[in-house]
Amino acid sequence: MNAADFYSLAPLLILAGGATILMLQIAFRRDIKLTSALTVATLVAAAFSIIGADDNVPRFVTPLLRADHLALVFSGLFCLAAAVTSILSIDYLRQRGDEPEEFFLLLILSTLGACVLAYAAHLASLLLGLELMSISLYALIAYPDKTKLPLEAAIKYLVLSGAATATMLFGFALLYGTTGTMQFAAMGDQLVDAHAGSAVLLVAAVMVVSGLGFKLSLVPFHMWTPDVYDGAPAPVTGFLASVSKAAVFVALLRWFLASDLFRFDILIDSISLLAIFSMLAGNILALLQSNIKRMLAYSSIAHMGYLVIILVVGSNMDNRALAIEAGMYYLIAYTVTTIAAFGLLTLLSSEGHHRENVQLHDVSGLFWHQPLYASLMMVALLSLAGIPLTAGFIAKFYLISAAVSDFRWVLLGSLVVGSGIGIYYYLRVIFYMTRKVEEHNNNPVAPGGWLVKAVSCALIASILLLGTVPQPLMEYLRSILQVVN
Amino acid sequence: MMETLFYLAAVIALSATILALTRANAAHALIYLILSLLAVAVLFFLMGAPFAAALEILIYAGAIMVLFVFVIMMLNLGKSGEELERSGLHARNWIIPGIMATLLFVELMYAVEQTSSLTSGTAVSPKEVGLELFGPYVLAVELASMLLLAGLVGAYHLGRRFIVRSGSDD
Numbered sequence: 001m002n003a004a005d006f007y008s009l010a011p012l013l014i015l016a017g018g019a020t021i022l023m024l025q026i027a028f029r030r031d032i033k034l035t036s037a038l039t040v041a042t043l044v045a046a047a048f049s050i051i052g053a054d055d056n057v058p059r060f061v062t063p064l065l066r067a068d069h070l071a072l073v074f075s076g077l078f079c080l081a082a083a084v085t086s087i088l089s090i091d092y093l094r095q096r097g098d099e100p101e102e103f104f105l106l107l108i109l110s111t112l113g114a115c116v117l118a119y120a121a122h123l124a125s126l127l128l129g130l131e132l133m134s135i136s137l138y139a140l141i142a143y144p145d146k147t148k149l150p151l152e153a154a155i156k157y158l159v160l161s162g163a164a165t166a167t168m169l170f171g172f173a174l175l176y177g178t179t180g181t182m183q184f185a186a187m188g189d190q191l192v193d194a195h196a197g198s199a200v201l202l203v204a205a206v207m208v209v210s211g212l213g214f215k216l217s218l219v220p221f222h223m224w225t226p227d228v229y230d231g232a233p234a235p236v237t238g239f240l241a242s243v244s245k246a247a248v249f250v251a252l253l254r255w256f257l258a259s260d261l262f263r264f265d266i267l268i269d270s271i272s273l274l275a276i277f278s279m280l281a282g283n284i285l286a287l288l289q290s291n292i293k294r295m296l297a298y299s300s301i302a303h304m305g306y307l308v309i310i311l312v313v314g315s316n317m318d319n320r321a322l323a324i325e326a327g328m329y330y331l332i333a334y335t336v337t338t339i340a341a342f343g344l345l346t347l348l349s350s351e352g353h354h355r356e357n358v359q360l361h362d363v364s365g366l367f368w369h370q371p372l373y374a375s376l377m378m379v380a381l382l383s384l385a386g387i388p389l390t391a392g393f394i395a396k397f398y399l400i401s402a403a404v405s406d407f408r409w410v411l412l413g414s415l416v417v418g419s420g421i422g423i424y425y426y427l428r429v430i431f432y433m434t435r436k437v438e439e440h441n442n443n444p445v446a447p448g449g450w451l452v453k454a455v456s457c458a459l460i461a462s463i464l465l466l467g468t469v470p471q472p473l474m475e476y477l478r479s480i481l482q483v484v485n
Numbered sequence: 486m487m488e489t490l491f492y493l494a495a496v497i498a499l500s501a502t503i504l505a506l507t508r509a510n511a512a513h514a515l516i517y518l519i520l521s522l523l524a525v526a527v528l529f530f531l532m533g534a535p536f537a538a539a540l541e542i543l544i545y546a547g548a549i550m551v552l553f554v555f556v557i558m559m560l561n562l563g564k565s566g567e568e569l570e571r572s573g574l575h576a577r578n579w580i581i582p583g584i585m586a587t588l589l590f591v592e593l594m595y596a597v598e599q600t601s602s603l604t605s606g607t608a609v610s611p612k613e614v615g616l617e618l619f620g621p622y623v624l625a626v627e628l629a630s631m632l633l634l635a636g637l638v639g640a641y642h643l644g645r646r647f648i649v650r651s652g653s654d655d
Contacts, residue, residue, distance in 0.1 A: 019634065062622070062623065064621075065624060112631060113635075116628060124622070131632055132635060135636050
């Protein structure tokens, strides 16, 4: 490895170094202020290191990692999302758990895993990134260990996610057995050679798709999602819903692009089936929830359903560039929006004792006494629903135009029906928030210093900016895609 | 001949795993699990991966299983534990695992004695594994170390409440 290799891996190196420093700092002196400041500094430094790394890509760094613009953009996004999560969770953690410092260490390690997934060019790095992210998440979910709900959620996630990883690993073994390579770039052509009537490959594909489908919580692999989201502490849920999903999807996208998996019709057909189920089931189940976290869990299932459409649309060579561009835009918009929505739930629960304030009536009348945080939630929900002027609208518009240009009417129909149902349950939360003050009895007081307020404003601004001035980001994504392809 | 050995070890691995799953007694299940891991190690050896075979025995059948045994022993304190230990000495409880382990041992001895004990492919020596791991795959080693750090910190945090601190109790 030479200097350029190291530069191109800058985000990973900074995160790993930051984790080591943080570990030593916690060992010498427990101080949540110092730890959280170090964490945010590490994450922001890692996010901005992508600017310096920009000149040294694209390149393969060992067979495991491929450093290109796609990897850098998403590493930066994940680091910023983690930084926002850690800023918003400081007050939450002060209320719960007597040793809150390791939370930040685990958060950095989980982000490192997510960034490795963004760089993955090899089955081994895919697996290692996935496991690094998930193992940190198991501990993060169970972090406030005074109540039973987080522990239950963590055990469920541990067992099911472990089973999913084992299934996927078996699939990898079969893939390696038939193709003789674990590198994405070399695997595609080998797969075509071995394709003719190979039952082994079919089994391998089923295993890998179900493993990754579990991680993306696509229907029918979604059963864990509401329980885990509900039980996990609110900041972790936000991280789990945004960064971990986006990272897995980026890795999947890289695999599809590098091996050109778009040419296997059975794979594409089964993915479109998963997409339709996820879009419809996710939205319909979300209708029935009165717990906002569970509602967002089901809505995230639906959003993953929308997102995998782009893998189907990408199977047509003419529309591939548009589809990938739409997918990347959607991922960015979805990550920002989800972090914002769960950010509000974190703030609401920061003053609570052990119970989290995540029922619909907990946000009742919020708009009248906490206008800033209520606006944050409102903008996030409008964006998830896909209302114009927000990031979600442009993202969905992008997705629909990609689906239309490829004549995928069934997928498009499910998307439209799903979004229509979605508007009802998103707007219901907003309706509760704008109720008159007299109508609600409890008074959740969200705390927060200037930093939390600044982060909330930044989140609102970025959602609105992505929704009103999308051109710069679109242009940038288009320019890096040409390099990636 | 080597093929026969391979299938014999595979049958032992499968049947030991099934027995491990169906035993009601945790200690008995554990014995079968260890056997299953030993059989897998023999399979690795016969397929030309002596290093993986050694690791399988050292780490899985050795270190991890010893931890399991410790946990089960600590859970089975008192009268019932004593009865359990006594029942473990009955011939019907150890005769099948004993036969399986002896078979595996004889197989391994035979395979080691042969000049070429491969069923397929080429043998990969520990040196080659090391060169690969610390050559092209060095980042995987680093990532795995971060993975272990995450596991360690998580386990520390979650297990912390069971640690009795000196000073806090008295």
